Amino acid sequence: MSVRLDTKRDPDGGWYDRYVELVDDEGRVVKEFGKNPTLNELREAEREYGERINLWQQGLICSDCGNQINERFSADLEGNLLCWDCASEEDSSDQSGLRVNADPTKSVLSESKLYEKSLCDYVINVATGCRHGCKFCYVPSTPAIQNREEMLGDKAGVEDGQQEWGSYLLYRDDLPERLNEGLQDNPWEDWDKTDRGRGVVMLSSGTDCYQDKRAAQITRSCVHELVSNDVPVRILTRSPNLLRDMDLFRKAGEYVTVGMSIPSFDDELVRAMEPNAPPPMQRWKALEKLSKNQVRRFVSFSPTYPTMDEEEIHEALSWFSALGPEVVFHEPINPRGANFEMCVEAAENAGRQQLADDLRSMEDESIWKEYALEHIKLVRDCARRFDNIQIHSWPSRDLVRATKGETRSWLLTLREEVSPEQHPQ
Known part of the structure:
Protein backbone atom coordinates (compact mmCIF):
# COMPACT_ATOMS: atom_id res chain seq x y z
CA MET A 1 0.00 0.00 0.00
CA ASP A 91 18.89 29.97 19.16
CA SER A 92 20.32 26.61 20.14
CA SER A 93 18.38 24.62 22.72
CA ASP A 94 19.85 22.64 25.58
CA GLN A 95 18.96 18.96 25.64
CA SER A 96 20.50 17.33 28.71
CA GLY A 97 23.71 19.29 28.24
CA LEU A 98 23.73 18.92 24.45
CA ARG A 99 23.40 22.12 22.39
CA VAL A 100 20.90 21.41 19.59
CA ASN A 101 19.95 23.42 16.53
CA ALA A 102 19.35 23.21 12.76
CA ASP A 103 22.28 22.62 10.43
CA PRO A 104 22.46 25.19 7.59
CA THR A 105 24.66 22.94 5.42
CA LYS A 106 23.62 23.20 1.77
CA SER A 107 25.32 20.07 0.46
CA VAL A 108 23.39 16.82 0.44
CA LEU A 109 25.79 14.16 -0.74
CA SER A 110 29.56 14.62 -0.92
CA GLU A 111 32.35 12.81 -2.71
CA SER A 112 34.68 11.10 -0.25
CA LYS A 113 38.25 9.86 -0.14
CA LEU A 114 37.04 6.92 1.93
CA TYR A 115 37.30 4.89 -1.26
CA GLU A 116 40.93 4.58 -0.15
CA LYS A 117 39.62 2.36 2.66
CA SER A 118 37.22 0.61 0.29
CA LEU A 119 34.29 2.01 2.25
CA CYS A 120 32.45 4.23 -0.23
CA ASP A 121 32.68 6.91 -2.89
CA TYR A 122 30.12 9.24 -1.32
CA VAL A 123 28.97 10.19 2.15
CA ILE A 124 25.81 11.64 3.65
CA ASN A 125 25.96 13.12 7.14
CA VAL A 126 22.61 13.59 8.87
CA ALA A 127 24.00 16.17 11.31
CA THR A 128 27.03 18.21 12.28
CA GLY A 129 28.49 17.19 15.62
CA CYS A 130 27.91 13.93 17.47
CA ARG A 131 26.63 13.19 20.95
CA HIS A 132 28.93 10.17 21.40
CA GLY A 133 31.96 12.40 21.94
CA CYS A 134 34.57 9.74 21.09
CA LYS A 135 37.98 11.02 22.16
CA PHE A 136 39.82 9.54 19.17
CA CYS A 137 37.38 10.90 16.58
CA TYR A 138 39.15 12.53 13.64
CA VAL A 139 36.11 14.52 12.48
CA PRO A 140 36.74 17.68 14.57
CA SER A 141 40.12 18.02 12.84
CA THR A 142 38.58 17.97 9.35
CA PRO A 143 37.43 20.99 7.30
CA ALA A 144 33.82 20.02 8.08
CA ILE A 145 34.42 21.41 11.57
CA GLN A 146 37.56 23.54 11.37
CA ASN A 147 36.35 25.64 8.44
CA ARG A 148 32.94 26.25 10.01
CA GLU A 149 33.92 27.80 13.31
CA GLU A 150 31.81 30.91 12.75
CA MET A 151 28.71 28.87 11.90
CA LEU A 152 29.19 26.57 14.90
CA GLY A 153 29.65 29.59 17.14
CA ASP A 154 26.48 31.23 15.83
CA LYS A 155 24.32 28.10 15.85
CA ALA A 156 25.55 26.33 18.99
CA GLY A 157 27.93 28.64 20.86
CA VAL A 158 30.90 26.42 20.01
CA GLU A 159 34.30 27.94 20.76
CA ASP A 160 36.50 24.88 20.19
CA GLY A 161 35.05 22.23 17.89
CA GLN A 162 37.59 19.63 19.05
CA GLN A 163 37.49 20.13 22.81
CA GLU A 164 33.69 20.50 22.81
CA TRP A 165 33.10 17.46 20.58
CA GLY A 166 30.13 15.57 22.01
CA SER A 167 28.35 18.67 23.32
CA TYR A 168 26.77 20.06 20.14
CA LEU A 169 24.54 18.60 17.43
CA LEU A 170 22.97 20.37 14.44
CA TYR A 171 20.34 18.28 12.64
CA ARG A 172 19.67 18.24 8.91
CA ASP A 173 15.94 17.47 9.10
CA ASP A 174 15.10 18.24 5.47
CA LEU A 175 17.92 16.13 4.06
CA PRO A 176 15.61 13.37 2.72
CA GLU A 177 13.55 15.86 0.76
CA ARG A 178 16.65 17.46 -0.75
CA LEU A 179 18.10 14.04 -1.51
CA ASN A 180 14.89 13.07 -3.31
CA GLU A 181 15.18 16.14 -5.51
CA GLY A 182 18.84 15.50 -6.25
CA LEU A 183 18.29 11.87 -7.21
CA GLN A 184 15.68 12.88 -9.76
CA ASP A 185 18.18 15.16 -11.48
CA ASN A 186 21.27 12.94 -11.11
CA PRO A 187 20.62 9.17 -11.31
CA TRP A 188 23.22 6.86 -9.76
CA GLU A 189 24.22 5.48 -13.16
CA ASP A 190 25.72 8.88 -14.02
CA TRP A 191 27.82 9.23 -10.86
CA ASP A 192 31.60 8.93 -10.84
CA LYS A 193 32.71 5.67 -9.25
CA THR A 194 36.06 4.24 -8.19
CA ASP A 195 37.16 0.61 -8.24
CA ARG A 196 37.41 0.51 -4.45
CA GLY A 197 34.48 2.75 -3.53
CA ARG A 198 32.16 1.19 -6.14
CA GLY A 199 29.66 4.02 -6.02
CA VAL A 200 28.59 3.16 -2.45
CA VAL A 201 27.04 5.90 -0.30
CA MET A 202 27.91 5.76 3.39
CA LEU A 203 25.90 7.10 6.32
CA SER A 204 27.70 8.59 8.11
CA SER A 205 31.38 9.52 8.09
CA GLY A 206 31.14 12.61 10.29
CA THR A 207 28.46 11.71 12.83
CA ASP A 208 26.61 8.62 14.06
CA CYS A 209 23.52 8.30 11.91
CA TYR A 210 21.60 6.36 14.59
CA GLN A 211 22.80 8.21 17.68
CA ASP A 212 19.25 9.20 18.66
CA LYS A 213 15.70 9.00 17.39
CA ARG A 214 15.78 12.25 15.41
CA ALA A 215 19.00 11.28 13.60
CA ALA A 216 17.59 7.80 13.01
CA GLN A 217 14.48 9.25 11.37
CA ILE A 218 16.57 11.31 8.95
CA THR A 219 18.70 8.24 8.25
CA ARG A 220 15.75 5.97 7.51
CA SER A 221 14.27 8.45 5.05
CA CYS A 222 17.61 8.91 3.29
CA VAL A 223 18.26 5.17 3.05
CA HIS A 224 14.75 4.67 1.67
CA GLU A 225 15.39 7.30 -1.00
CA LEU A 226 18.74 5.77 -1.96
CA VAL A 227 17.70 2.12 -2.21
CA SER A 228 14.53 3.11 -4.07
CA ASN A 229 16.87 4.51 -6.70
CA ASP A 230 19.11 1.39 -6.71
CA VAL A 231 21.98 3.12 -4.90
CA PRO A 232 24.15 0.80 -2.75
CA VAL A 233 24.35 1.99 0.86
CA ARG A 234 26.76 1.35 3.72
CA ILE A 235 25.68 2.22 7.27
CA LEU A 236 28.22 2.56 10.08
CA THR A 237 27.06 3.22 13.63
CA ARG A 238 27.68 2.50 17.29
CA SER A 239 24.00 2.48 18.19
CA PRO A 240 21.50 -0.39 18.53
CA ASN A 241 18.88 2.16 17.38
CA LEU A 242 19.50 0.76 13.92
CA LEU A 243 17.23 -2.17 14.80
CA ARG A 244 14.22 0.12 14.40
CA ASP A 245 14.80 -0.11 10.64
CA MET A 246 15.12 -3.87 10.33
CA ASP A 247 12.15 -3.96 7.96
CA LEU A 248 13.84 -1.48 5.62
CA PHE A 249 17.13 -3.39 5.66
CA ARG A 250 15.43 -6.68 4.90
CA LYS A 251 13.47 -5.13 2.04
CA ALA A 252 16.59 -3.45 0.62
CA GLY A 253 18.44 -6.78 0.42
CA GLU A 254 21.83 -6.49 -1.30
CA TYR A 255 21.59 -2.71 -1.50
CA VAL A 256 22.28 -2.17 2.23
CA THR A 257 25.24 -3.29 4.33
CA VAL A 258 25.08 -2.43 8.05
CA GLY A 259 28.07 -2.26 10.35
CA MET A 260 28.98 -1.58 13.95
CA SER A 261 32.16 -0.05 15.30
CA ILE A 262 33.44 -2.28 18.12
CA PRO A 263 37.09 -1.53 18.95
CA SER A 264 37.11 -3.62 22.14
CA PHE A 265 34.84 -5.56 24.49
CA ASP A 266 36.50 -3.94 27.52
CA ASP A 267 33.58 -1.89 28.86
CA GLU A 268 35.73 0.35 31.01
CA LEU A 269 38.11 1.18 28.17
CA VAL A 270 35.31 1.85 25.69
CA ARG A 271 33.43 4.01 28.19
CA ALA A 272 36.56 6.12 28.74
CA MET A 273 37.19 6.65 25.04
CA GLU A 274 33.57 6.78 23.85
CA PRO A 275 31.86 8.40 26.86
CA ASN A 276 28.32 8.70 25.46
CA ALA A 277 28.21 5.68 23.14
CA PRO A 278 26.37 2.41 23.92
CA PRO A 279 28.40 -0.44 25.49
CA PRO A 280 30.16 -2.79 23.06
CA MET A 281 28.06 -5.84 23.91
CA GLN A 282 24.87 -3.95 23.08
CA ARG A 283 26.36 -3.24 19.68
CA TRP A 284 27.29 -6.90 19.20
CA LYS A 285 23.75 -8.00 20.13
CA ALA A 286 22.33 -5.61 17.55
CA LEU A 287 24.55 -7.16 14.89
CA GLU A 288 23.47 -10.59 16.06
CA LYS A 289 19.84 -9.64 15.37
CA LEU A 290 20.84 -8.43 11.92
CA SER A 291 22.52 -11.78 11.36
CA LYS A 292 19.40 -13.69 12.38
CA ASN A 293 17.41 -11.58 9.93
CA GLN A 294 19.95 -12.17 7.16
CA VAL A 295 20.83 -8.50 6.79
CA ARG A 296 24.25 -7.89 5.28
CA ARG A 297 26.67 -6.84 8.04
CA PHE A 298 30.27 -5.91 8.78
CA VAL A 299 32.37 -4.88 11.77
CA SER A 300 34.74 -1.96 12.22
CA PHE A 301 37.42 -3.19 14.63
CA SER A 302 38.86 0.28 14.99
CA PRO A 303 40.86 1.69 16.58
CA THR A 304 42.64 -1.07 18.45
CA TYR A 305 44.69 0.05 21.46
CA PRO A 306 48.32 -0.76 22.34
CA THR A 307 47.34 -2.54 25.56
CA MET A 308 45.33 -5.12 23.59
CA ASP A 309 47.35 -8.35 23.40
CA GLU A 310 46.90 -11.47 21.26
CA GLU A 311 44.46 -13.05 23.70
CA GLU A 312 42.17 -10.00 23.75
CA ILE A 313 42.28 -9.61 19.98
CA HIS A 314 41.54 -13.30 19.46
CA GLU A 315 38.59 -13.09 21.87
CA ALA A 316 37.16 -10.09 20.00
CA LEU A 317 37.50 -11.87 16.67
CA SER A 318 35.76 -14.93 18.10
CA TRP A 319 32.77 -12.73 18.96
CA PHE A 320 32.84 -11.29 15.45
CA SER A 321 33.06 -14.77 13.94
CA ALA A 322 29.76 -15.68 15.60
CA LEU A 323 28.12 -12.92 13.54
CA GLY A 324 29.32 -14.17 10.18
CA PRO A 325 30.30 -10.69 8.93
CA GLU A 326 31.13 -10.10 5.29
CA VAL A 327 34.28 -8.27 6.40
CA VAL A 328 36.02 -6.94 9.49
CA PHE A 329 37.70 -3.60 8.89
CA HIS A 330 40.72 -2.96 11.11
CA GLU A 331 42.84 0.08 11.89
CA PRO A 332 45.34 0.75 14.70
CA ILE A 333 45.13 4.05 16.53
CA ASN A 334 47.05 6.93 14.95
CA PRO A 335 48.73 9.50 17.24
CA ARG A 336 47.75 12.64 15.37
CA GLY A 337 46.20 15.97 16.32
CA ALA A 338 44.55 17.27 19.46
CA ASN A 339 42.24 14.28 19.63
CA PHE A 340 45.18 12.02 20.48
CA GLU A 341 46.04 14.12 23.52
CA MET A 342 42.38 13.83 24.54
CA CYS A 343 42.74 10.02 24.36
CA VAL A 344 45.73 10.16 26.72
CA GLU A 345 43.82 12.36 29.17
CA ALA A 346 40.76 10.10 29.00
CA ALA A 347 42.88 7.04 29.77
CA GLU A 348 44.46 8.79 32.76
CA ASN A 349 41.09 10.00 34.06
CA ALA A 350 39.76 6.42 33.80
CA GLY A 351 42.67 5.09 35.84
CA ARG A 352 44.15 3.27 32.82
CA GLN A 353 47.67 4.50 33.40
CA GLN A 354 49.34 1.76 31.36
CA LEU A 355 47.24 2.71 28.36
CA ALA A 356 47.99 6.40 28.92
CA ASP A 357 51.72 5.69 29.12
CA ASP A 358 51.63 3.49 26.02
CA LEU A 359 49.71 6.11 24.08
CA ARG A 360 52.03 8.92 25.12
CA SER A 361 55.08 6.86 24.18
CA MET A 362 53.71 6.61 20.64
CA GLU A 363 54.46 10.27 20.09
CA ASP A 364 57.83 8.76 19.19
CA GLU A 365 57.18 7.70 15.59
CA SER A 366 59.37 4.61 15.84
CA ILE A 367 57.37 3.28 18.80
CA TRP A 368 54.06 3.99 17.06
CA LYS A 369 55.31 2.31 13.87
CA GLU A 370 56.29 -0.80 15.79
CA TYR A 371 52.88 -0.98 17.52
CA ALA A 372 50.89 -0.30 14.33
CA LEU A 373 52.72 -2.93 12.31
CA GLU A 374 52.42 -5.45 15.16
CA HIS A 375 48.68 -4.93 15.45
CA ILE A 376 48.01 -5.12 11.73
CA LYS A 377 49.90 -8.42 11.58
CA LEU A 378 48.42 -9.73 14.82
CA VAL A 379 44.81 -9.07 13.78
CA ARG A 380 45.37 -10.67 10.39
CA ASP A 381 47.14 -13.70 11.90
CA CYS A 382 44.42 -14.24 14.54
CA ALA A 383 41.72 -13.99 11.88
CA ARG A 384 43.22 -16.96 10.04
CA ARG A 385 42.09 -19.17 12.91
CA PHE A 386 38.48 -18.56 11.86
CA ASP A 387 37.04 -19.78 8.60
CA ASN A 388 34.51 -16.96 8.22
CA ILE A 389 36.49 -13.78 8.94
CA GLN A 390 38.11 -11.69 6.25
CA ILE A 391 40.17 -8.72 7.43
CA HIS A 392 40.42 -5.53 5.45
CA SER A 393 43.33 -3.55 6.95
CA TRP A 394 43.57 0.24 6.94
CA PRO A 395 47.28 1.21 7.14
CA SER A 396 47.54 4.99 7.18
CA ARG A 397 49.65 7.09 4.85
CA ASP A 398 51.73 8.08 7.87
CA LEU A 399 52.57 4.45 8.50
CA VAL A 400 53.50 3.85 4.87
CA ARG A 401 55.77 6.88 4.90
CA ALA A 402 57.45 5.63 8.10
CA THR A 403 58.42 2.30 6.49
CA LYS A 404 60.50 1.14 3.55
CA GLY A 405 61.47 -1.93 1.56
CA GLU A 406 59.29 -5.03 1.72
CA THR A 407 57.28 -3.65 4.64
CA ARG A 408 56.29 -0.56 2.67
CA SER A 409 55.40 -2.68 -0.37
CA TRP A 410 53.22 -4.90 1.80
CA LEU A 411 51.41 -1.91 3.32
CA LEU A 412 50.86 -0.39 -0.11
CA THR A 413 49.35 -3.67 -1.26
CA LEU A 414 46.96 -3.61 1.70
CA ARG A 415 45.96 -0.01 0.92
CA GLU A 416 45.14 -0.92 -2.66
CA GLU A 417 42.98 -3.94 -1.83
CA VAL A 418 39.23 -3.90 -2.35
CA SER A 419 37.12 -5.13 0.54
CA PRO A 420 35.64 -8.60 -0.17
CA GLU A 421 32.00 -7.49 -0.07
CA GLN A 422 29.94 -7.59 -3.24
CA HIS A 423 27.90 -4.49 -4.04
CA PRO A 424 25.33 -3.98 -6.81
CA GLN A 425 26.89 -2.52 -9.95
Missing part, protein backbone atom coordinates in the same frame (compact mmCIF):
# COMPACT_ATOMS: atom_id res chain seq x y z
CA SER A 2 1.37 3.41 -0.97
CA VAL A 3 0.47 6.42 1.16
CA ARG A 4 0.76 10.19 0.85
CA LEU A 5 -0.09 13.30 2.81
CA ASP A 6 -3.32 15.17 2.17
CA THR A 7 -4.77 18.29 3.76
CA LYS A 8 -8.32 19.48 4.26
CA ARG A 9 -9.09 23.09 4.95
CA ASP A 10 -10.82 23.98 8.20
CA PRO A 11 -13.91 25.92 7.02
CA ASP A 12 -13.83 27.97 10.21
CA GLY A 13 -10.15 28.88 9.88
CA GLY A 14 -7.83 30.68 7.50
CA TRP A 15 -6.47 29.43 4.20
CA TYR A 16 -3.53 27.63 5.83
CA ASP A 17 -5.59 26.34 8.75
CA ARG A 18 -5.87 22.73 7.64
CA TYR A 19 -6.25 19.19 8.91
CA VAL A 20 -3.46 16.84 7.86
CA GLU A 21 -4.20 13.23 6.92
CA LEU A 22 -2.40 10.24 5.48
CA VAL A 23 -4.29 8.64 2.61
CA ASP A 24 -3.70 5.51 0.55
CA ASP A 25 -3.51 5.31 -3.25
CA GLU A 26 -7.31 5.19 -3.42
CA GLY A 27 -7.72 8.31 -1.32
CA ARG A 28 -8.90 6.54 1.83
CA VAL A 29 -7.75 8.08 5.11
CA VAL A 30 -5.45 5.70 7.00
CA LYS A 31 -4.19 8.14 9.64
CA GLU A 32 -5.31 11.49 10.99
CA PHE A 33 -2.68 13.92 12.32
CA GLY A 34 -4.85 16.88 13.24
CA LYS A 35 -3.87 20.42 12.34
CA ASN A 36 -0.23 20.65 13.40
CA PRO A 37 1.59 17.33 13.28
CA THR A 38 5.11 17.32 14.63
CA LEU A 39 8.09 16.25 12.58
CA ASN A 40 8.41 13.23 14.85
CA GLU A 41 4.82 12.16 14.12
CA LEU A 42 5.34 12.50 10.38
CA ARG A 43 8.64 10.62 10.30
CA GLU A 44 7.28 7.85 12.54
CA ALA A 45 4.37 7.43 10.13
CA GLU A 46 6.94 6.62 7.46
CA ARG A 47 8.21 3.80 9.63
CA GLU A 48 4.72 2.61 10.55
CA TYR A 49 3.61 2.31 6.92
CA GLY A 50 6.99 1.49 5.38
CA GLU A 51 6.71 4.36 2.90
CA ARG A 52 8.57 7.61 2.23
CA ILE A 53 6.45 10.66 2.91
CA ASN A 54 7.83 13.75 1.20
CA LEU A 55 7.13 16.81 3.34
CA TRP A 56 7.72 19.50 0.73
CA GLN A 57 4.72 21.26 -0.81
CA GLN A 58 2.20 19.16 1.11
CA GLY A 59 0.31 21.95 2.82
CA LEU A 60 2.31 21.68 6.06
CA ILE A 61 2.60 24.88 8.07
CA CYS A 62 5.42 26.49 10.00
CA SER A 63 4.46 26.48 13.67
CA ASP A 64 6.07 29.87 14.19
CA CYS A 65 5.08 32.16 11.30
CA GLY A 66 2.21 30.17 9.79
CA ASN A 67 3.65 30.09 6.27
CA GLN A 68 3.48 26.98 4.13
CA ILE A 69 6.58 24.78 4.01
CA ASN A 70 7.60 24.47 0.38
CA GLU A 71 11.38 24.39 0.64
CA ARG A 72 13.94 23.87 3.42
CA PHE A 73 12.66 23.29 6.95
CA SER A 74 13.64 22.08 10.38
CA ALA A 75 11.99 21.66 13.78
CA ASP A 76 12.31 22.97 17.31
CA LEU A 77 13.22 20.81 20.28
CA GLU A 78 9.56 19.76 20.70
CA GLY A 79 9.39 18.68 17.06
CA ASN A 80 7.22 21.57 15.84
CA LEU A 81 7.86 22.26 12.16
CA LEU A 82 9.70 25.45 11.23
CA CYS A 83 10.18 27.00 7.81
CA TRP A 84 13.80 27.78 7.01
CA ASP A 85 13.50 31.50 7.77
CA CYS A 86 12.22 30.75 11.26
CA ALA A 87 14.62 27.85 11.82
CA SER A 88 17.56 30.08 10.86
CA GLU A 89 16.62 32.57 13.55
CA GLU A 90 16.38 29.97 16.33
